[in-house]
Amino acid sequence: MxxxxxxxxxxxxxxxxxxxxxxxxxxxxxxxxxxxxxxxxxxxxxxxxxxxxxxxxxxxxxxxxxxxxxxxxxxxxxxxxxxxxxxxxxxxxxxxxxxxxxxxxxxxxxxxxxxxxxxxxxxxxxxxxxxxxxxxxxxxxxxxxxxxxxxxxxxxxxxxxxxxxxxxxxxxxxxxxxxxxxxxxxxxxxxxxxxxxxxVNDPIVSEYLNTYETLFNKDSIPTLRIFYVEDDMYKNTFLVQDVADTINHATGGIRDNTVYIKNLQSNIENLERSIRGAKYYRNKDIFIAWKSYFSQILAECTFPTLEPTEFQVLNSKGQIDTLLLKGTYRLVMPVLNLKSITTSQARLKISHNNLSDAFSRAEIPLFIADRTRYFLGYVLEGIYIDYFQNYKSKPYRAKFDRISSEL
Structure with missing residues (x-):
């Protein structure tokens, strides 16, 4: 036997x-x-x-x-x-x-x-x-x-x-x-x-990050629209701003607007694939919200050219400021759907940061166990960094939270 x-x-x-x-x-x-x-x-x-x-x-x-x-x-x-x-x-x-x-x-x-x-x-x-x-x-x-x-x-x-x-x-x-x-x-x-x-990188977070990290211009939105006359034709473009919490004024030029629009289209295509292939409902809901957000922005970026009579109507309502730039009058107005876009962005950040916060909170016991198990090692490592290395912390500006198990 x-x-x-x-x-x-x-x-x-x-x-x-x-x-x-x-x-x-x-x-x-x-x-x-x-x-x-x-x-x-x-x-x-x-x-x-x-x-x-x-x-x-x-x-x-x-x-x-x-x-x-x-x-x-x-x-x-x-x-x-x-x-x-x-x-x-x-x-x-x-x-x-x-x-x-x-x-x-x-x-x-x-x-x-x-x-x-x-x-x-x-x-x-x-x-x-x-x-x-x-x-x-x-x-x-x-x-x-x-x-x-x-x-x-x-x-x-x-x-x-x-x-x-x-x-x-x-x-x-x-x-x-x-x-x-x-x-x-x-x-x-x-x-x-x-x-x-x-x-560490659990399946839900991994699936979300696989899509999130492919998205361009997550914080950047158009905040001002410029109407102008060129070659006897009425045209319009927009100014993009990175928005954190409040809208103050747009900064930057219009040189990269074509690339910006292509990025929006790429984002929407990637999100459509992610929505179809999402395994977790939590991620699917956020992907749908991301797609809606970028679709709103794309609609503003492809805003149709106004006729002269429409200029006059907007000007009579006080919605347009007239600027003189390089000898040409340009009419400037806020993006029509700006409030809806910023509201969508705020909701997205809440969903994103809720996932980040839930992930981090769930990892706290592992963090405590790791720091307890290697307490002496971390203390000695900290002393070494303080006294033997020129360590400087980098400035931090809060936007979307970085999902990480490090607390």
Missing amino acids: SYIDELLKDFTKDNSLKWIKEMVSFFKKPRRFVIVTSSKPTSEIIPQYAFYFLIYTLSYLLLSIGSEMAVAFKTALLSLIVTVIFIIVFSIIGLAVNRTNYFKKISIFIFSLVFFTNPVVLALFSRFLIVENYSYKLGACIIIGIVQLCCFVFYPFFIEVQKKRAWRLFASSFLILNLFWLLTSFFQFDDYEKKDELM
């Missing part, structure tokens, strides 16, 4: 129920669970954790939504490999500091925590992708943050009964973990790094 057959022979109903009960007891008294489980023979521990790994794997199959969970599963397997490396490192630290082999206890604690919490995390994240509500992602990130801290920072208090020995192991592993992080950050010459597509 093969080893796998021997392993599967232990997957009885009674054993499965017993292992599930023990899994529940882990959350009640984790240190007791680690001590009791580590006292078992290895021949009993292997089938038990093979059962837990099976649950861990099945959770991806049962809770998968599209290709995102395939990415998550690959990321999880890579994380397990990294976890094994840290288990070995922490075990070596335990031998050096307390002259005790903690390998079995550390393995049991960390793998238990990962295997037992993963289905809950996936359930919350799957719910998040279904209803597109970031409250569920926040819940998933809270659990992930706690697991990260327990696995890599506070694990000594779950495997060691004596407080003095636990604190000694905690201080040593925390110091080495932070020094390792600091050294890797200093010797990393390439700033580019592909982000975790699931938990």
Whole structure:
């Protein structure tokens, strides 16, 4: 009989129920669970954790939504490999500091925590992708943050009964973990790094940014229209302004107006494709609003030439100012649909910034866990930057928020 057959022979109903009960007891008294489980023979521990790994794997199959969970599963397997490396490192630290082999206890604690919490995390994240509500992602990130801290920072208090020995192991592993992080950050010459597509650049934000980053002139709108006579023909053009909060006056020339119109047309075409291919309703609603916004602007930019009698009507209503430029009279008036355009832009910024804010809030637990785990490393890095580098912050002008997990 093969080893796998021997392993599967232990997957009885009674054993499965017993292992599930023990899994529940882990959350009640984790240190007791680690001590009791580590006292078992290895021949009993292997089938038990093979059962837990099976649950861990099945959770991806049962809770998968599209290709995102395939990415998550690959990321999880890579994380397990990294976890094994840290288990070995922490075990070596335990031998050096307390002259005790903690390998079995550390393995049991960390793998238990990962295997037992993963289905809950996936359930919350799957719910998040279904209803597109970031409250569920926040819940998933809270659990992930706690697991990260327990696995890599506070694990000594779950495997060691004596407080003095636990604190000694905690201080040593925390110091080495932070020094390792600091050294890797200093010797990393390439700033580019592909982000975790699931938990950092999540599917909803990724889909939105794929379209948002292709759009031109998001803030620029026409605010003034100029009518003039050229070659005995009445013509008109417009002045464009970057609008932040209020309309004061238009600036700039008309040299790039042809390019501006082409950009608007390109934006509308890209948005039409994005609306048809949008997977998430939240993004589809924003894409429709973007298209309406650019369509309003394009209508103003292709405003038909007025007849002389129409000039007179507008002038009689006081809607036109007459300017003398280079010996030619030019009639200047505000863009007819300016209020509607600025209102659409304000609503778009609210939708965009709401998505940015929800994304950032959901990532807060991961930010806290990261800063706690590498607290010493960040402090030393800050001291190095302050005293050894000429660091100057760049001025910031608020427009559309930059969507980022950095707080």
